[in-house]
Amino acid sequence: MAGELGPCFLCPRGCGVNRLEGEIGFCGAGTLMCVAKMAPHYWEEPCISGTRGSGAVFFSGCNLRCVYCQNADISWQRKGRELTSSQLAHSFLSLQEQGVHNINLVTAAPYVPQVIEALDQARGLGLNLPVVYNSSGYESVETLKLLAGYVDVYLPDFKYVSASVSRRLSRADDYFPVVTAAIKEMLSQIGPKPVFDTDGIITRGIVIRHLVLPGYLSETRKVLTWIKANVPRTVPVSLMAQYVPYHQASLYPPLGRHLRPKEYDLALAAFFDLGLECGFAQEISAATTDFIPDWDAK
Numbered sequence: 177m178a179g180e181l182g183p184c185f186l187c188p189r190g191c192g193v194n195r196l197e198g199e200i201g202f203c204g205a206g207t208l209m210c211v212a213k214m215a216p217h218y219w220e221e222p223c224i225s226g227t228r229g230s231g232a233v234f235f236s237g238c239n240l241r242c243v244y245c246q247n248a249d250i251s252w253q254r255k256g257r258e259l260t261s262s263q264l265a266h267s268f269l270s271l272q273e274q275g276v277h278n279i280n281l282v283t284a285a286p287y288v289p290q291v292i293e294a295l296d297q298a299r300g301l302g303l304n305l306p307v308v309y310n311s312s313g314y315e316s317v318e319t320l321k322l323l324a325g326y327v328d329v330y331l332p333d334f335k336y337v338s339a340s341v342s343r344r345l346s347r348a349d350d351y352f353p354v355v356t357a358a359i360k361e362m363l364s365q366i367g368p369k370p371v372f373d374t375d376g377i378i379t380r381g382i383v384i385r386h387l388v389l390p391g392y393l394s395e396t397r398k399v400l401t402w403i404k405a406n407v408p409r410t411v412p413v414s415l416m417a418q419y420v421p422y423h424q425a426s427l428y429p430p431l432g433r434h435l436r437p438k439e440y441d442l443a444l445a446a447f448f449d450l451g452l453e454c455g456f457a458q459e460i461s462a463a464t465t466d467f468i469p470d471w472d473a474k
């Protein structure tokens with residue numbers, strides 16, 4: 177399976193570099209996985225974090241790299257330490273022993289073959305938690321198909337619709353066709369109806385996330401409109417207010433400021449005006465860098 181790294185066409189960037197021979201593509205990922213943090217994480221949606229936390233594994237390197245990324249220290253600069261599939265498998269088991277509700281793979285797209293090897297190994301050693309795939313949404317359908325049967329919960333972002341916006345903020349003209357094809361593939365694997373355990377933790381399903389950006393309310397409306405027309409109403413939508421100006425945001429006005437409460441209220445109004453019913457909202461006080469983990473590679 178490691179052969180899929182050379183040449184690498186794992187994601188829609190399609191770099192074609194040979195990562196097995198040290199070549200580096202857009203995401204910055206090499207042959208080994210690079211991980212910035214593995215720990216119980218309490219700041220996902222309540223049905224994912226629960227009371228005992230989500231077993232988050234934050235991978236370094238990213239195939240999207242938005243200019244405002246709140247995790248830029250790991251997505252752009254690849255802080256972290258390298259580890260093998262076997263080491264990752266044992267980390268999954270360590271998280272399970274700590275009592276987390278699930279294993280939460282954060283931005284794993286550049287490492288899907290190695291993650292699958294780790295999951296195979298960990299399952300054989302007793303891993304029995306649901307696996308959450310936490311994604312920018314910029315995923316190739318072919319790579320998602322490799323994950324069928326390994327992922328129980330998909331947590332894709334859906335950031336923008338307009339090519340001019342995705343080009344400006346993520347250097348990805350094709351973000352909209354890519355993310356919509358990815359969401360359809362996720363739906364075909366998992367089905368439209370979420371399943372929850374007796375503690376209210378999602379054990380199977382899809383939650384679509386949309387981060388409301390300052391000055392880009394028209395994109396929020398377009399995203400929600402597409403969801404309304406194309407996604408079963410049982411699929412929850414998480415409308416996020418936690419934007420903070422970070423990394424290069426000040427170079428891309430109006431991203432250099434926080435989201436205004438009125439903007440978030442209008443986003444919520446759009447959600448309800450469209451007749452969407454199932455989802456999560458955030459307090460605007462969530463917009464703080466306090467929620468960004470220390471990237472200590474532990």
Ligand code: SF4
Nearest residue numbers: 184187190191201203
């Ligand atoms: S995973 Fe990385 S190297 Fe491979 S195609 Fe995507 S951006 Fe390029």
